[in-house]
Amino acid sequence: MNPLLCALAANPALPPELVDRLLTLALREARADPESQFADDLLHELADRADLRHDQILELASHSDTMARYLAYGGTLDAADVDPGSMPNAAVALLDERRGNLAWARFLATHPDAQIRWKLASCPGLPQDAVDLLAADPDEEVVKELALRTDSPVTARLALHPDPEVRIAAAANPATPLEAVIVLAADPELTLKWTLSEHTDLPQALYARLAAHPNAWVRAAYASNPGIGQELIRVLAADPEIEVRRALAKHPRVPLDLLAELVVGDRAGWNLLPRIAAATPAELTELAGSRHAAVRMLVAQRRDLPPHLREALAVDADASVVRAVAPHPGLSEESLRAMVARHGVQVLAAVAANPDASGPLLEYLTQHRPGVRRVLKEVAEHPHATGPALLACLADRTSRSRAAAHPALPPEAITELLSDEDRQVAEAAAGNPSLPRTVMLELMP
Template sequence: MNNVLWGLAANPALPPELVDRLIAWAVAEPDPSEALVEDSADDLVDDLVRAALTGRADLGRAQVATLAARDEDTAVGLARGGHLTAADVDPAARPYAALALLDEGRGLPEWARLFAADPSPDIRWKLASCPGLPPDVVTALAADPDVEVVTELALWTAEVPEADRLARHPHPEVRGAAAANPATPAAAVTALAEDPELSVTWVFAERTDLPQAVYARTAADPRPGVRATLAQNPGIGPELIRVLAADPDEDVRRSLARHPRVPLDVLVELATTLRIGPALLPRIAAAPPCEVAELAASPHAAVRMLVAQRRDLPAELRDALAEDRDAAVVRAVAPHPGLSEDRLRSMVSLHGAQVLSAVAANPDASGALLEHLTGHRPPVRRVFKEVARHPNATGPALLACLADRRARPLAAAHPALPAATVTALLADEDSWVAHEAAANPALPRTVMADLVP
């Protein structure tokens, strides 16, 4: 039952009077006589009900006040969700809610000074990661007796002079955290390479502002993961890109394909020798029209497939790729907006199961086409997930999706699912399906009223 209430708490169609009733139930203290038999899983879901309520966009001031009075966690959720302001929070009574507002940049400077002197290391540790702290607070935290507090400050402070100083802190944990901070000057990070107590190679692989000589040393690291991280780094130059293109590890070369300035000839070589995957690569996304046309005319299907991932192709190029002889290229371009119904159906006729799920992902696919795709025999399981989340899905198409275990929760949440079916799914043996049905705005209001305690 509580899984259903959790879903209902997030339902955007829940009327205000039922929101009031659900809040009253959610903030009520448990009956002491029942506390001994309460299940810990139910306790967790009760917390999730309150969390879902705090996430609603339609809460009134009285509702916010009632929820905020329940406990600290609920108040923190309201603070992070924008429902509470500095005027609503007493930092002495709700310190973590006040810290949440500081972390969001909506707290008061005097709170930071108050918390910097708090006896609890946990309070000071959370404060250390907040942005925009007053300079005197930053200075106090840098001298904190708890090294974990100082380490957290070293990791997050945006004050360049302080980050530079912390990079020379006597404790290696603090120096390591400063090395990972984007605010620490490149010279200070480079100097840490010679620190015998630190291993900061990962930091070098991620930083975009270091000398090429540092990147070259990092490229010789024996760990493929370090080299793969470096391969995507926009800071590495063309010479090192070509060195990494010959790396013996496939994951390193695959990562290099995601570099935003990888030379086109290198990218073509990578595409024709590796399985890069279906994602749109940064270099392809930034390619000018002349390169896009060149890639689309490549004799290699793997290269044509890369450019087919773009969703801003000129209509003539998009349609030409939609008629490609290779099913992988057609599958890549099938979700592109603007393809006609006839062309989408032609893709299905020519390539069948190989392109069905990609066609189902097309934002312009009609309800009739989606019904057709769910009726394909033999069925293609990935089609059901795409249809179940498609805004144009019809009731019949969604009913077909309910037969698939992975698509069933998505279909249960779809507002086009018939109301009677949504209601029936509240009792589904899969608690997540029941949760999604309860969150469905198609759930009849009379049913909602019956559900709320």
């Protein structure tokens, strides 16, 4: 069997009649050999298609409850298509997605398969009668999952459960009432560590006790918690461990002066920080004028900057700042080319990632010498990439499969890549929507 058929099944341009043929083939193979990995892969690729007819969806769902569950999570199978008796996994999946029939819940809460009950326990919005059944389940793994996931008031009761594992799970659940959490925090039998790190409404004294844990990773878990106050933020800013200070930099209410202290001198590759994302225009202007390039770089990561700040950062003297702002939409081609002229290889990949980069600019970047491999990876996935730019990307091993999947790659190049010695490249070509229809036919058995 042609190993490229699975990739072909994912091709969005595959004609309907070929989808039908592949579905027939996959189901026949699965019936002949229920353990066939090829059949399983082909069925899943077909299940992911957005153009399946309803009868095809039902045919796939009837293959197995596991496939029906996959389709349910994929959004293509509806409650009207599911019988909870023969498709319990699919029924639970729909309840998990809030698209199921709530009347199923009580039946599934008494299902003989504990795995079904365990998964049901994690579903939101279950009727109270089903929740009560799960809270009394003989399998404590089911009860623990309910204590951890449910948004029902039953968490207050589960916080008193005799099994400490269930109580710990209830403590970790943000839906557990605050008074119950405080009682659990004082329970000498429980080792909570980072269990409460998702709670944002705890007393500051409790946060201070939890954040004083000897394990640095536990302290880091609380350092980024939006519930901790300014006094504790200042304490954690002086923590000797870098992972704690880096976590604190991600706190949404860290003071800007303190944030600057945390990032200056730290060579971490920061993503956009919550405090920067929430900064006002006046704060952004002040930060963009910082004497520290690390601070200006944080501002440059915003993708909604006012034009005057965007343009000012685009001509910054520091390459790291320019590299951060280069992918910002709205920059002119003249500005992007000027970045390359000033900073060369230090900004090439960031310029290539700009969504407004034109086809000619992308071609220019692939021809720049010295070159940067990351440029080819960006160009290979860019919607404006041209045929010549993509052909240049094929020369790079790590970019070759990305370029093979790009619809702007010339059809003759796509066809040639079907026989590439790298299977990933060949599969990318088989899934390319610009693959000629005649070639698609040739791949079929």
